[in-house]
Amino acid sequence: MPMKKLTKLFLVLALSSSALAHTAVTSIQPGAHQTVTAPKVVSMSFNEAIPLKFATFKVFPLPAGDKLSLNRAAAALTKTALLDRADADRRADTWAGGSGDATGVRVPLKPDLKAGAYALVWRFLSDDGHVVTGQSVFYVR
Numbered sequence: 001m002p003m004k005k006l007t008k009l010f011l012v013l014a015l016s017s018s019a020l021a022h023t024a025v026t027s028i029q030p031g032a033h034q035t036v037t038a039p040k041v042v043s044m045s046f047n048e049a050i051p052l053k054f055a056t057f058k059v060f061p062l063p064a065g066d067k068l069s070l071n072r073a074a075a076a077l078t079k080t081a082l083l084d085r086a087d088a089d090r091r092a093d094t095w096a097g098g099s100g101d102a103t104g105v106r107v108p109l110k111p112d113l114k115a116g117a118y119a120l121v122w123r124f125l126s127d128d129g130h131v132v133t134g135q136s137v138f139y140v141r
């Protein structure tokens with residue numbers, strides 16, 4: 001194999017092994033598809049500290065649907081809603097940003113949430129420099 005190709009192969013391998021080192025979400029409360037009564041916060045923890053300055057957490061009510069359509073709606077929000085500004089009215093949380101590094105966050109929720117499905121969506125900067133996004137669905141009874 002020519003040297004140039006070998007170098008390229010090595011680079012690809014090095015990149016894919018660093019991708020394995022993304023900061024991981026180790027727990028979410030309420031958990032995925034869990035039902036809770038009158039939740040006051042959603043909490044998340046990570047396997048290493050993340051800089052809160054570059055982190056966004058949002059909670060949105062979802063239209064009624066089955067598990068698959070709720071997961072799809074939450075994933076769509078992760079793509080469209082994370083960088084939105086001025087969406088406080090549509091959101092179910094009152095997260096106002098943070099500072100410093102933390103291995104966990106507590107995202108405050110608005111009081112008296114209506115019964116139904118909600119999506120927690122997140123975006124943060126991993127220690128390896130990658131942006132990590134994700135979502136989780138829970139239910140309020």
Ligand SMILES: [Cu+2]
Pocket residue numbers: 018019020021022023126128129130
């Ligand atoms: Cu990574």
